[in-house]
Amino acid sequence: MSIGVIVFPGSNCDRDVVWATQGCLGLPTRRIWHEETDLSGLEAVVLPGGFSYGDYLRCGAIARFAPALRSLVDFAEKGGRVLGICNGFQVLTELGLLPGALTRNRDLHFICEDANLTVVSDRSAWLQDYSATGQLTLPIAHGEGRYQCSEETFRQLQDDDAIALRYGKNPNGSVGDIAGITNPRGNVLGLMPHPERACDPATGGVDGRAMLQALMN
Amino acid sequence: MTVPRFQARVLVRLRPSVLDPAGEAARGAAARLGVDGVSKLRIGKAVELELEATDADEARRRIELLSDRLFANPVIEDWSLELLDS
Numbered sequence: 001m002s003i004g005v006i007v008f009p010g011s012n013c014d015r016d017v018v019w020a021t022q023g024c025l026g027l028p029t030r031r032i033w034h035e036e037t038d039l040s041g042l043e044a045v046v047l048p049g050g051f052s053y054g055d056y057l058r059c060g061a062i063a064r065f066a067p068a069l070r071s072l073v074d075f076a077e078k079g080g081r082v083l084g085i086c087n088g089f090q091v092l093t094e095l096g097l098l099p100g101a102l103t104r105n106r107d108l109h110f111i112c113e114d115a116n117l118t119v120v121s122d123r124s125a126w127l128q129d130y131s132a133t134g135q136l137t138l139p140i141a142h143g144e145g146r147y148q149c150s151e152e153t154f155r156q157l158q159d160d161d162a163i164a165l166r167y168g169k170n171p172n173g174s175v176g177d178i179a180g181i182t183n184p185r186g187n188v189l190g191l192m193p194h195p196e197r198a199c200d201p202a203t204g205g206v207d208g209r210a211m212l213q214a215l216m217n
Numbered sequence: 218m219t220v221p222r223f224q225a226r227v228l229v230r231l232r233p234s235v236l237d238p239a240g241e242a243a244r245g246a247a248a249r250l251g252v253d254g255v256s257k258l259r260i261g262k263a264v265e266l267e268l269e270a271t272d273a274d275e276a277r278r279r280i281e282l283l284s285d286r287l288f289a290n291p292v293i294e295d296w297s298l299e300l301l302d303s
Contacts, residue, residue, distance in 0.1 A: 101292040108238045148293055
């Protein structure tokens with residue numbers, strides 16, 4: 001079994017993910033071109049950061065129609081683990097695997113900095129190695145990370161214990177300081193911060209390791 | 218027999234409840250240009266398209282599907298459609 005990283009035209013964090021999972025953690029990983037539809041033999045799938053299809057129309061709006069993502073919906077329904085990072089999170093909301101949408105940052109800036117995060121729920125496999133209310137630091141790098149949803153959806157997220165991570169200091173205006181959410185079942189996680197950039201001690205911080213280790217646990 | 222061709226314009230807007238920081242920035246620039254009194258400024262998108270369809274109802278049905286599923290994200294956006302014969 002291995003981890004699949006889906007590569008769209010315009011993805012730019014796919015190699016970072018492979019370095020983190022395979023290079024740092026020793027987990028077998030292969031990249032999957034977005035036109036492929038065969039996800040067999042995969043334990044988990046990562047949608048990496050970047051600017052899929054140039055983020056034309058809206059972030060993730062065109063990537064959503066990629067052939068690989070039709071297979072991904074089945075994969076997730078069968079309980080396969082799916083991790084969407086940054087642009088990958090945007091794609092997951094466009095695809096409907098996660099609720100809500102990601103919009104322009106409140107202050108319009110592209111924000112590239114370390115973010116202090118609080119674990120809201122350690123219910124899902126992704127965060128069970130971080131204790132609830134635990135703190136971690138991951139880099140963020142996005143211009144459109146302001147999580148938006150209806151009040152009804154927000155209540156549903158709370159009822160489902162699906163808010164995974166909150167920002168300590170909200171950088172982008174996200175509703176409820178949300179940095180990452182899961183689906184009700186917990187097998188799909190989307191987050192704006194980059195765990196793959198916090199795995200190699202040489203580049204600062206290893207707080208993302210346990211989250212990526214959960215791809216194969 | 219030629220298939221009728223239709224022209225349409227779909228206007229996509231952020232929902233009123235969604236903050237539009239780009240609109241707010243442009244509103245600030247309007248004041249710096251010396252144009253006072255702009256109390257609201259929100260930026261959307263216009264999609265202009267042409268398509269062939271057997272009749273106007275069919276054209277409208279297809280464009281509505283495009284608008285709902287592709288041009289706009291109903292979580293944050295509304296859209297409206299103007300359909301023109303050509």
